[in-house]
Amino acid sequence: MKSPRKVLMVAPLIFLLTVHTSASPAYDDQPSTRHSNGHVCIGCVLVVSMIEQLVQVHNSTVQTSMERLCSYLPEKLFLKTTCYVVVRMFGPDIIKLLEAKLNADVVCHTLKFCKQDPGQPLCHLYPLPKEAWKFTLTKARQIVKKSPTLTYSRSDSDICSLPFLAKICQKIKLAIENSLPFKDTDSDKYSVFPTLRGYHWRGRDCNDNDKMVYPGRRPDSWDVHQDSNCNGIWGVDPKDGIPYEKKFCEGSQPRGIILLGDSAGAHFHIPPEWITASQMSLKSFFNLPAALTDELNWPQLSGATGFLNSTSGLKENSIYLRLRKRNRCNHRDYQNISRNGASSQNLESFIESLSRNQLLDHPAIVIYAMIGNDVCNGKTNPVPAMTTPEKLFSKVMQTLQYLDSHLPNGSHVILFGLPDGTFLWDNLHNRYHPLGQLNKDVTYEHFYSFLNCLQVSPCHGWMSSNRTLRTLTSERAEQLSSTLKRIATSQKFANFNLFYMDFDFREIMEEWRKRGGQPWQLIEPVDGFHPNEVALQLLADGFWKKAQLQWPQVLGKENPFNHQIEQVFGDQGGH
Ligand code: CA
Numbered sequence: 001m002k003s004p005r006k007v008l009m010v011a012p013l014i015f016l017l018t019v020h021t022s023a024s025p026a027y028d029d030q031p032s033t034r035h036s037n038g039h040v041c042i043g044c045v046l047v048v049s050m051i052e053q054l055v056q057v058h059n060s061t062v063q064t065s066m067e068r069l070c071s072y073l074p075e076k077l078f079l080k081t082t083c084y085v086v087v088r089m090f091g092p093d094i095i096k097l098l099e100a101k102l103n104a105d106v107v108c109h110t111l112k113f114c115k116q117d118p119g120q121p122l123c124h125l126y127p128l129p130k131e132a133w134k135f136t137l138t139k140a141r142q143i144v145k146k147s148p149t150l151t152y153s154r155s156d157s158d159i160c161s162l163p164f165l166a167k168i169c170q171k172i173k174l175a176i177e178n179s180l181p182f183k184d185t186d187s188d189k190y191s192v193f194p195t196l197r198g199y200h201w202r203g204r205d206c207n208d209n210d211k212m213v214y215p216g217r218r219p220d221s222w223d224v225h226q227d228s229n230c231n232g233i234w235g236v237d238p239k240d241g242i243p244y245e246k247k248f249c250e251g252s253q254p255r256g257i258i259l260l261g262d263s264a265g266a267h268f269h270i271p272p273e274w275i276t277a278s279q280m281s282l283k284s285f286f287n288l289p290a291a292l293t294d295e296l297n298w299p300q301l302s303g304a305t306g307f308l309n310s311t312s313g314l315k316e317n318s319i320y321l322r323l324r325k326r327n328r329c330n331h332r333d334y335q336n337i338s339r340n341g342a343s344s345q346n347l348e349s350f351i352e353s354l355s356r357n358q359l360l361d362h363p364a365i366v367i368y369a370m371i372g373n374d375v376c377n378g379k380t381n382p383v384p385a386m387t388t389p390e391k392l393f394s395k396v397m398q399t400l401q402y403l404d405s406h407l408p409n410g411s412h413v414i415l416f417g418l419p420d421g422t423f424l425w426d427n428l429h430n431r432y433h434p435l436g437q438l439n440k441d442v443t444y445e446h447f448y449s450f451l452n453c454l455q456v457s458p459c460h461g462w463m464s465s466n467r468t469l470r471t472l473t474s475e476r477a478e479q480l481s482s483t484l485k486r487i488a489t490s491q492k493f494a495n496f497n498l499f500y501m502d503f504d505f506r507e508i509m510e511e512w513r514k515r516g517g518q519p520w521q522l523i524e525p526v527d528g529f530h531p532n533e534v535a536l537q538l539l540a541d542g543f544w545k546k547a548q549l550q551w552p553q554v555l556g557k558e559n560p561f562n563h564q565i566e567q568v569f570g571d572q573g574g575h
Pocket of ligand 1: 219223226227228229230231232233234245
């Protein structure tokens with residue numbers, strides 16, 4: 001039996017996303033003045049779609065589906081509680097609307113999570129109802145009018161302004177703010193806690209009580225008494241009385257890896273299991289709390305600084321793991337200084353979270369990879385908001401001057417160019433989005449157009465059916481890449497060598513094809529935008545091979561003592 005089509009699922013999921021992003025507005029993919037309405041609308045459509053599809057998959061009632069969805073959510077971060085609160089508040093209306101065979105778009109417009117502003121187009125994810133939209137909406141409103149639960153009035157879209165949610169919002173915001181990592185001294189930036197900018201993002205601290213102990217520093221008195229740089233190497237060889245750090249690391253030219261990046265560098269990832277009703281189970285959301293406290297990023301699996309083995313089955317490793325393998329003295333020396341929404345223009349607002357002491361620390365390889373947000377935005381007309389080559393030049397020069405005054409002498413900086421994002425549309429537009437797979441009703445073309453309509457697309461310029469716009473976006477990206485290249489070939493700095501590398505996505509697709517893969521398998525399925533884990537690993541591989549060939553001095557020497565270090569210190573204390 002075919003029951004009503006979509007529905008969504010987890011109000012709380014999106015609700016939390018909303019709360020969460022509003023806790024760190026400066027780095028959201030979109031300036032905060034922009035359409036917070038749009039995010040709430042997407043959240044509603046997503047959650048209602050999940051409920052509707054769970055009804056269909058389990059042939060159950062709407063009530064049961066909502067309860068099922070809440071039961072899948074973890075207790076942490078009030079996720080389950082919030083879900084039940086939301087169900088109690090909106091459940092009765094959602095039940096009536098879905099039982100009347102109305103879809104998620106209609107439900108969310110009726111409940112005013114989505115709104116059509118005067119003079120603005122109607123934003124919808126699913127095909128429009130057969131009857132006129134106005135007629136359908138009027139019908140839907142009559143259905144909920146009879147409902148005694150519709151007592152709330154929502155004049156704005158801030159879900160936290162709802163009285164029954166305000167308290168929970170407050171608690172979550174406080175929890176997030178209290179644990180935000182920006183502190184005074186460099187060594188306080190290292191943590192023994194994984195998320196909230198902890199060791200998922202930069203090498204785990206090995207002595208939280210001592211400010212002079214942190215990954216990346218030159219060893220203090222050859223680490224005879226303690227592991228001052230957290231690389232797991234310390235003490236004295238009883239056979240000859242030589243400190244191990246001296247014996248194994250002296251002259252090995254240790255170095256750290258630091259990424260200045262955006263959401264791609266931080267590995268933004270929404271697991272498709274979270275929004276796929278047919279695969280949803282108790283196991284689906286176990287990683288949701290950690291992901292939320294990492295801003296939906298998974299830097300521990302990123303191409304530059306990932307330290308966990310890839311979940312993709314690829315044998316390639318991150319740049320950090322390769323540097324560590326090359327010289328075990330580099331253990332734990334990684335920093336992922338990336339933000340969602342970061343670009344050349346806003347890097348200055350968080351570059352101070354980079355930790356490197358010019359006098360005390362080892363040199364570093366710094367990768368500058370702002371690969372999209374200078375041309376990507378969600379505006380109706382995205383072109384005027386793109387960074388111009390002149391603006392790029394001036395901000396990048398500022399960044400480089402900052403680095404010159406903070407990096408130890410002998411460091412290396414690599415500027416990454418921007419990719420040509422036309423592969424997104426070319427490879428995805430006629431494929432089904434995870435929300436559209438069950439009923440074959442939402443392609444990426446629909447999904448992109450919904451995001452553009454709400455003005456919340458991460459990249460209107462490339463995620464668009466308008467070929468001219470896609471071409472313009474690629475042209476600007478190319479101009480910006482040329483500017484970066486020009487900077488790298490013309491500018492000199494005292495404390496680092498400067499290089500430029502193309503971000504050639506075609507090369508990565510070619511490599512993937514050779515292994516029997518398809519290009520669409522390299523893109524995050526839920527957002528239809530970010531490079532996924534496989535793409536990031538292939539990109540890291542490309543970087544490594546080119547650096548080895550062209551600039552081997554950047555990677556340093558192979559340490560002949562690696563094997564002995566492993567024999568004496570095992571895994572060196574893990575990550
Ligand atoms: Ca050490």
